[in-house]
Structures are given as structure tokens and as C-alpha cells.
Amino acid sequence: MKESVKTPKNPWPPALCAVAIGGVFFYLLAHSAPDPPRKGSNTNLDVSDIINADRIETNFEETGSIVPGLEKPSALAIAPNGNIYIAGKDAVEIFGSDGEALSRFEMDGTAKCINIAQDGTTFIGLRDHVEVFDVDGELLAKWESLGPDTYITSIAADAENVFVADMGHRIVHRYGRNGELLGQIGKKDLNNDVLGLVVPSPHAFDVAFDDEGTLWVVNSGRMGLEAYRSDGVLITSWYKPSFKLEGFSGCCNPSHIAFDSAGRLITADKGLVRLKIYDVTSGEFKELIAGTKDFPTPQPLKDIAVDARDRILVLDPREDTVRIFEQKGGDRV
Amino acid sequence: MSELKKFNRRDFMRGAGALAFSGAAYAAVGGSEEGMLWQLDPNKCTQCGQCTTHCVLNPSAVKCLNQFNICGYCDLCFGYLMPKSRNWDTGAENQLCPTSAIVRKYVEDPYYEYVIDEDRCIGCAKCVEACLLFGNASFYLQIRQDLCINCNECSIAWACPSDAFTKVPVSEPYLYLTGGTAPVE
Numbered sequence: 001m002k003e004s005v006k007t008p009k010n011p012w013p014p015a016l017c018a019v020a021i022g023g024v025f026f027y028l029l030a031h032s033a034p035d036p037p038r039k040g041s042n043t044n045l046d047v048s049d050i051i052n053a054d055r056i057e058t059n060f061e062e063t064g065s066i067v068p069g070l071e072k073p074s075a076l077a078i079a080p081n082g083n084i085y086i087a088g089k090d091a092v093e094i095f096g097s098d099g100e101a102l103s104r105f106e107m108d109g110t111a112k113c114i115n116i117a118q119d120g121t122t123f124i125g126l127r128d129h130v131e132v133f134d135v136d137g138e139l140l141a142k143w144e145s146l147g148p149d150t151y152i153t154s155i156a157a158d159a160e161n162v163f164v165a166d167m168g169h170r171i172v173h174r175y176g177r178n179g180e181l182l183g184q185i186g187k188k189d190l191n192n193d194v195l196g197l198v199v200p201s202p203h204a205f206d207v208a209f210d211d212e213g214t215l216w217v218v219n220s221g222r223m224g225l226e227a228y229r230s231d232g233v234l235i236t237s238w239y240k241p242s243f244k245l246e247g248f249s250g251c252c253n254p255s256h257i258a259f260d261s262a263g264r265l266i267t268a269d270k271g272l273v274r275l276k277i278y279d280v281t282s283g284e285f286k287e288l289i290a291g292t293k294d295f296p297t298p299q300p301l302k303d304i305a306v307d308a309r310d311r312i313l314v315l316d317p318r319e320d321t322v323r324i325f326e327q328k329g330g331d332r333v
Numbered sequence: 334m335s336e337l338k339k340f341n342r343r344d345f346m347r348g349a350g351a352l353a354f355s356g357a358a359y360a361a362v363g364g365s366e367e368g369m370l371w372q373l374d375p376n377k378c379t380q381c382g383q384c385t386t387h388c389v390l391n392p393s394a395v396k397c398l399n400q401f402n403i404c405g406y407c408d409l410c411f412g413y414l415m416p417k418s419r420n421w422d423t424g425a426e427n428q429l430c431p432t433s434a435i436v437r438k439y440v441e442d443p444y445y446e447y448v449i450d451e452d453r454c455i456g457c458a459k460c461v462e463a464c465l466l467f468g469n470a471s472f473y474l475q476i477r478q479d480l481c482i483n484c485n486e487c488s489i490a491w492a493c494p495s496d497a498f499t500k501v502p503v504s505e506p507y508l509y510l511t512g513g514t515a516p517v518e
């Protein structure tokens with residue numbers, strides 16, 4: 001009897017078949033799975049038309065930037081001589097109008113706001129008090145604390161008074177130049193048509209003088225501005241709550257204000273971050289400087305200022321830089 | 334008796350060492366997972382809405398919360414009011430929340446407190462997104478640990494596009510906003 005000889009079978013063809021079948025199985029399994037559940041239209045927030053309202057051609061362009069070297073840059077001001085002051089944690093840096101670094105002086109704490117008076121005196125608002133420095137950066141005075149609930153957000157000084165915006169108490173304090181507390185502005189007083197300042201956010205409470213020296217106070221919770229005499233008497237006010245580009249939207253806007261040499265109001269909005277120009281007496285919207293294309297995330301700007309050349313300087317928290325916007329071609333509108 | 338005599342001090346030390354080593358190894362490898370819970374880091378959340386649709390529970394164990402030290406107590410709260418509504422009042426048709434889960438309470442003129450009715454909240458994050466765009470960004474999402482069944486593999490964590498889901502110890506089961514658009518100090 002002949003013994004049969006078994007020849008060993010090639011193991012590769014069945015293995016490859018098995019792999020191919022497995023691959024097809026898993027491919028079909030992955031592609032035949034139902035779509036994952038999605039949100040319905042009721043749970044979607046579509047505000048693209050509100051956001052895209054500012055996607056228009058503007059007469060302004062970004063022409064430069066200044067990168068401060070200090071920690072936590074948080075406040076910005078232009079001195080009467082044109083120098084640019086940037087205040088932050090424990091220091092103030094001074095730049096020339098073309099962005100060249102000039103000098104620096106030290107301080108204790110993080111500045112919330114800064115203002116340079118006509119005589120060069122520097123007023124710096126910290127969380128609960130004001131510090132005063134001379135032209136050379138020497139500390140002249142440290143004013144008394146306004147209390148634990150104080151949150152100073154803005155400061156504006158003229159020849160006689162220093163006005164300090166206090167978000168914590170929703171009031172503007174009026175000081176003499178020597179630090180004597182003289183009064184309060186913006187407290188609710190319906191007998192004198194003062195509705196009261198509504199300030200839901202520390203990013204949205206600013207004070208500034210216009211070209212005629214009138215004090216303007218942002219009433220951001222009411223979406224507008226109020227002008228006061230130094231003794232606290234309300235001169236005029238206007239409010240523009242609206243989701244249109246011409247108005248102010250969100251919880252509280254504008255967040256910051258400044259004035260150019262012609263007395264036009266420059267505003268910064270928070271939320272949908274925009275820079276706009278208004279006629280300050282009527283509240284009429286004039287034009288857009290920059291919008292959400294330039295400020296794509298909702299972090300509010302830390303401060304704005306306008307220099308003698310009517311350039312708009314913006315302290316942008318996205319990269320902690322000062323961004324400079326000016327009119328295209330260099331001509332004024 | 335002879336068996337007992339063999340178990341000397343050296344053997345005891347060896348045994349104790351082995352026990353200590355295995356205890357430490359268990360704690361390092363697997364023991365620490367016990368007592369860990371899923372949670373959503375609100376600082377990474379991008380309000381995509383997957384928390385509503387991907388939780389194994391219905392409604393989702395993810396709920397909206399309001400961090401009151403950031404909230405502006407606004408009259409015109411656009412986490413509460415629909416931005417494009419005809420009127421800015423408390424009518425149901427003017428509310429942003431699809432389930433009317435935000436309760437508006439008067440505090441003093443013109444401030445209002447906004448509290449989430451969690452039984453109604455479905456975690457859609459519509460109010461979170463609106464508050465971020467138009468307000469102080471005080472609304473945020475969190476997994477409610479009393480509702481969560483703490484799946485081994487959280488299905489929302491798999492779907493989360495911003496990798497916002499993380500494990501937290503039982504002793505600190507919730508995370509908080511560290512920024513919003515308003516400073517927390």
C-alpha cells in the first residue's frame with residue numbers, strides 16, 4: 001500500500017482573504033452607522049447677520065503696533081507732548097509718538113487706568129486708589145483707598161479736578177488735584193434727571209473730556225453716554241441700544257471712549273469688538289473704524305486713546321500689544 | 334511547630350515589603366481611578382452643543398450654571414433674551430432658551446438675577462454662547478454629578494471637539510470659569 005504524502009499548504013492566501021473580509025466588514029460597519037445626533041434649529045444660536053454687519057470697507061487701516069515690555073499691560077494714555085504711556089504690573093513704559101521706547105518708571109501694583117494731565121502729572125488708578133507721579137516718574141502722592149468694594153476703571157484729569165470712575169460703587173468720584181474728595185457724579189437722582197449709572201462690567205466704564213473740556217461718562221448698562229458739569233449736574237445724555245452697527249449691543253457698551261482733535265467721539269465696543277465714530281452731541285453714528293474682522297474673539301479691549309495725529313491706539317489683550325489705526329491715505333474724513 | 338519556626342523576621346519583612354509594593358502599585362495604576370468623575374472644563378468649552386445630544390441620559394446630565402461673581406445682573410441679558418426678538422421682554426417667545434430654563438428674578442432697579450432651572454435645562458449651551466458674545470460670559474456648562482452615571486467611557490467626551498472633558502477627583506467635582514470676559518479677583 002502506498003503511503004500518501006501530504007504537501008504543506010501555503011498559509012498566505014486564506015490569511016489575506018480573512019484580512020480582506022475583515023477590512024470590508026469594518027469599513028461597512030463604520031460607514032453604515034447612523035449619523036450622530038445633532039442639535040435642532042431651536043438650540044442653535046445664529047447671530048451671523050449681527051456679527052457680519054461690520055464686514056464692510058472702512059476708511060481706516062492698521063498701520064503699526066507697539067509691543068510693551070512690561071507684564072500685564074492694562075492701561076494706555078497719550079501725554080500732551082505726544083508720548084505714549086502704557087501702564088501694567090508694577091511699571092509704566094513711555095514710548096515716543098513713533099513707537100520708540102523712551103523710558104520706564106516703577107510702581108507698586110497693577111494699573112487699571114492712566115491719565116496724563118496738561119502739566120505732565122501722571123494719575124494712575126489702581127483697584128481702590130489713585131497714585132500721582134511727576135513728569136520724571138517720581139511718586140508724588142498715594143491717595144486714600146476708597147474701600148474694599150472699589151474697582152477703579154478710568155481716570156480723567158483737568159486743571160482743577162480729577163474724575164475717577166469707580167465700577168464697584170457705580171459712581172464717578174470728583175477729586176481736587178491735591179487728592180481731596182470733592183463729590184460724586186452719576187448717582188441716581190430722579191429729581192435732577194439723573195437715572196443713575198448702570199455698570200454691569202468692569203470692562204465698560206470710562207470717562208473722558210471732549211475737545212471743549214466737557215466730561216463725558218459712559219453709562220454702559222443703558223448703552224449710551226452722559227455729559228456732566230464738574231459739580232455733577234447732568235448736561236445731556238443719549239442712549240443707543242441696538243443690534244445694528246449704529247447702536248450699542250450686549251450687556252454694556254460702549255466699553256471705552258476717546259475724542260479726536262475735531263471732537264468726534266471714538267468708541268470701543270465689547271462682546272462684538274468694534275471701533276466706531278459718533279457725533280458726541282447728537283449720538284449720531286458716523287463710521288466704523290474696525291470690527292470683528294480685526295478683533296475676531298470677544299475679549300474686550302483694555303483701553304483706547306487718540307493721539308494728536310488722530311491715530312487711534314488700542315491696547316489689545318489678544319497679544320498684549322498696542323495696535324494703531326489711522327485713516328487711509330492720511331486725510332481726515 | 335517546626336513550620337512556625339521557619340517564618341523568621343526576614344520572611345516577615347519580605348512579606349510586608351511585598352504587600353506595601355503591591356499596594357503602592359495598585360494606587361499608582363488603578364486605585365487612583367476610583368473616586369474620579371467626569372467633568373467639563375468650561376474654559377475649554379466651545380459651546381458646540383454635543384452635550385445635549387451625546388449624553389446617554391435624556392435630558393443630558395450637563396447643565397448650565399451662572400457664575401455670579403462674573404454675571405453683570407443685566408436688565409438686557411442676551412443669555413436670557415433672544416437678540417433678534419421683536420420685543421425685549423420676558424414673553425416666552427422672546428426668550429433665548431428653548432426650554433425656558435432661565436429664571437429672571439428682580440434684584441433692584443435695573444438689576445436682575447438669572448438662575449438656571451436645571452430640571453428644564455438640556456445643556457444646549459445657547460445661552461452660554463450668547464453670554465460670551467454679548468455679555469460677561471458668566472454662563473457655563475457643568476456635568477451635574479448627582480445626575481451623571483459616570484460611564485467608563487463618557488460618550489460626550491468622545492464627541493467633544495475641544496477636548497474639554499476631563500476626570501476630576503470626587504473631592505473637587507466641579508470646575509469654574511477662570512476668566513470669562515470679566516476679571517475674577
